[in-house]
Amino acid sequence: MRLADERLNVLEHPLIAHKMSIMRDGSTAPSQFRQLVHEVAMLEVYEASRDLATEPVEVETPLRRTVGKRIAGEKLAVVPILRAGMGMLDGVLSAIPSAAVGVLGMERDEQTHQPHEYYAKMPRGIADRTVFLIDPMLATGGSALSAIHYLREQGVCDIRFLVLVAAPEGVRAVLQEDPDVRIWTCALDDGLNEQAYILPGLGDAGDRIFGTL
Numbered sequence: 001m002r003l004a005d006e007r008l009n010v011l012e013h014p015l016i017a018h019k020m021s022i023m024r025d026g027s028t029a030p031s032q033f034r035q036l037v038h039e040v041a042m043l044e045v046y047e048a049s050r051d052l053a054t055e056p057v058e059v060e061t062p063l064r065r066t067v068g069k070r071i072a073g074e075k076l077a078v079v080p081i082l083r084a085g086m087g088m089l090d091g092v093l094s095a096i097p098s099a100a101v102g103v104l105g106m107e108r109d110e111q112t113h114q115p116h117e118y119y120a121k122m123p124r125g126i127a128d129r130t131v132f133l134i135d136p137m138l139a140t141g142g143s144a145l146s147a148i149h150y151l152r153e154q155g156v157c158d159i160r161f162l163v164l165v166a167a168p169e170g171v172r173a174v175l176q177e178d179p180d181v182r183i184w185t186c187a188l189d190d191g192l193n194e195q196a197y198i199l200p201g202l203g204d205a206g207d208r209i210f211g212t213l
């Protein structure tokens with residue numbers, strides 16, 4: 001499935017593809033599933049942070065002075081969408097440990113598939129931060145749009161939405177509704193079933209991460 005939009009980044013790295021195949025396998029145990037989500041999230045944020053601005057920094061090595069680079073005055077935040085987004089948090093933080101963390105609680109109603117927000121706690125100065133919004137699944141896009149709307153209301157300009165699996169329906173909805181958000185996904189799948197689960201997908205990510213199947 002191809003969706004041409006410069007704000008959509010589908011990661012096709014062999015390491016990611018390999019790990020995704022194991023995660024898709026329904027017989028993969030929660031412990032291994034969790035570990036793979038962690039590993040893929042770290043690889044994904046590496047890609048999604050490629051264009052962060054850097055500035056020169058003087059460093060004294062044990063041998064001489066040199067000039068290195070550091071992230072330029074950028075304040076970063078990671079915002080997992082509870083609950084499944086928590087599975088990606090440590091992986092993202094292992095790549096950018098100085099980022100602040102905000103959390104957004106969002107749950108899809110099983111019948112209507114509409115998201116219900118139940119918790120929000122953001123770090124100070126969220127409006128000035130680059131936000132890595134994380135959730136393994138982008139299905140209808142309802143939860144994502146609700147989260148993006150919340151962040152826009154807080155004044156956030158740079159939202160980078162990182163998911164593991166996306167459905168074309170969700171990608172279209174998010175890109176159409178918000179003119180600036182950028183999306184990174186490890187897979188763009190075929191579509192949704194009657195229960196709005198992604199096909200082929202990987203099932204219910206939250207249940208597989210937390211062993212609540």
Ligand SMILES: O=P(O)(O)OC[C@H]1O[C@H](OP(=O)(O)OP(=O)(O)O)[C@H](O)[C@@H]1O
Nearest residue numbers: 082083084107108139140141142143206
């Ligand atoms: O694009 P959508 O149609 O909104 O579906 C995607 C949402 O559904 C899942 O969460 P869920 O509601 O199952 O909550 P959980 O993380 O607590 O399992 C998933 O983690 C997304 O947040």
Ligand SMILES: O=c1cc[nH]c(=O)[nH]1
Nearest residue numbers: 139197198203204205
């Ligand atoms: O396929 C899907 C859709 C929504 N939420 C999930 O966890 N999986």
Ligand SMILES: [Mg+2]
Nearest residue numbers: 204205206207
């Ligand atoms: Mg779930």
